[in-house]
Amino acid sequence: MPPIVKVENLQKTYDGGFEALKGVSLEIEEGEIIALLGPNGAGKTTLISALCGITGPTGGRAEVGGHDIITSYRKAREMIGLVPQEVALEPFEKVINTVKFSRGLFGKQRDDALIERVLRQLSLWDKRNSRIRELSGGMKRRVLIAKALCHEPRVLFLDEPTAGVDVELRRDMWQIVDGLRREGVTIILTTHYIEEAEAIADRIAVINKGEILLVEDKAALMTRMGRKTLRIDLRDPVDKVPDALAEYDLDLSDDGHSLSYHYDTRGEGTGITRLLQALSAEGLSLRDIQTTQSSLEEIFVSMIQESAA
Amino acid sequence: MNFPAIRAIYKYEMARFFRTLMESLLSPVISTSLYFVVFGAAIGSRISEVEGVAYGAFIVPGLIMLSVMTQAISNASFGIYFPKFIDTIFEILSAPINFFEIVIGYVGAAATKALLIGLVILATAHFFVDIEIQHPVAMLTFLVLTCLSFSLFGFIIGIWAENFQQLQLIPLLVITPLVFLGGSFYSISMLPPVWQTISLFNPIVYLMSGFRWSFFGQADVSVGLSLLAIALFTAICLGVIWWIFKTGYRIKS
Structure with missing residues (x-):
């Protein structure tokens, strides 16, 4: 099946010469949830804005559902729903009217039943006749999502959907995303919360300074993340790892004072007990032990640092 | 054509008008009545007739034009400026619509509002003076064309403006003087010859005249020229708007 979103060498250079996107390429499969992870100013929002038609790319091309975003922008945009990062809503308008407006704007015929379903799903039905300025910040975000969903998009862009929202709304948001996934909607979300990417994404793309550093299955990343290291400091240095401990694949530090053991916390057994018994059987005396975990955050930070170097 | 989108924008804009219906209609009606009291009754009683028409009646087309032009500009400029100001423009830009459909929606609504206000003023004028419209179809044509072309112009101002002050600037600095100097309340033929020539450079003279x-079957310039002028003005505005959407001027980063 061809990818539903295909980005080829997409570039955006602003008039001032700032390169917000330096040739981004990305393919997104239908029905998957991909998280664009990156620090502020990485180019996440620019990428989304370029795909949605809010900002014009200066190079490269992109397709949504096989439709070029420039030459057949109508067909491409009909498939897209966008929930922006900033709450941008007309304060004096009623919730239901602004949602109906969005549906019309995307060329869809009036469908009251669908609007009711979307509003109910987002717990907005009781507020449908409220003016937007009367709503809380969380409710306004729900209205933005309702506006994006009411024209039945096949591809939904969520730009920092949970930045600055309370725990309850964040949980609701994840549930909504899960519901949409079951309906087969492809979701591209940007976030700088690693837990969020972990919680809902199938794949994670790390973006920094206008470049995609990595696109990987979340599961593969989690495997890298699930690895832990046990460092054992020895009272007396050794020249080499004793032969009896060969099966543990230990790393010896240069000064011979510490051994490192790598293990997987999600495995059947970690092997730590046996290792410690083997160490004492060898007559090695321990001064200290500590464990470290390479989190997604660490992978992420080291990748960002590498790209900065 | 994305008709649902045009309808959505038009309805949305008209809803704003009806939400503030009293304010929208009351102020033009009151200001028109004031003009009648001052120009028609107070000053007009000392001016017997202009070109065979009672002065009170003579100023009716001018008053309608003045309100219609300012209303068309302010409605259309606000209609597109406001989404820019509160950032909701992103939705318009990301929708599957082209510039022409956006313009039909916004400008159509602004022109409709201006037309309604123009007709209300005409009705108000009936309370003060006797007027007979000699060419009603031509009158409506000129009125509709003025509403449309000045709404287009207002749309451009709304895109160009970067703050609320700029939004007011063009109507105040350009339109009001041009309308006052455009023969709204007098005939160009009453001016000294030099000023008559200068007036011919004022586009509003052509609209006013037509x-x-x-209304009265008298014109300062020929009716054909009036229509040509308004067609030219409309074409220029459309051209500028086309360029705006092509380049993304002040709407796309």
């Missing part, structure tokens, strides 16, 4: 002709 519009007044539709």
